[in-house]
Amino acid sequence: MNWKALEHVPLLLYVLAAKTLILCLAFAAAKMYQRRQLDAKQQKLGAEKKAPVVKKES
Structure with a gap:
C-alpha cells in the first residue's frame, strides 16, 4: 500500500x-x-390591482 x-x-x-x-x-x-424577484413581481401586481384605473375620455 502506498x-x-x-x-x-x-x-x-x-x-x-x-x-x-x-x-x-x-x-x-x-x-x-x-425569491426577491418573485416578491418584487408580486408587489408590482398587487400595486396595480389596488390602484384605481383612470381612463382618459376624449
Whole structure:
C-alpha cells in the first residue's frame, strides 16, 4: 500500500469541504435572488390591482 498517498488525505478532505460549502452558499444565494424577484413581481401586481384605473375620455 502506498503510505505516501495517505499523507495528502487531510488536505483533500479540506478541499472537498470547501468546495461543498461554496456550492451550498451559491445555491442559497441563487434561491434568495429568485425569491426577491418573485416578491418584487408580486408587489408590482398587487400595486396595480389596488390602484384605481383612470381612463382618459376624449
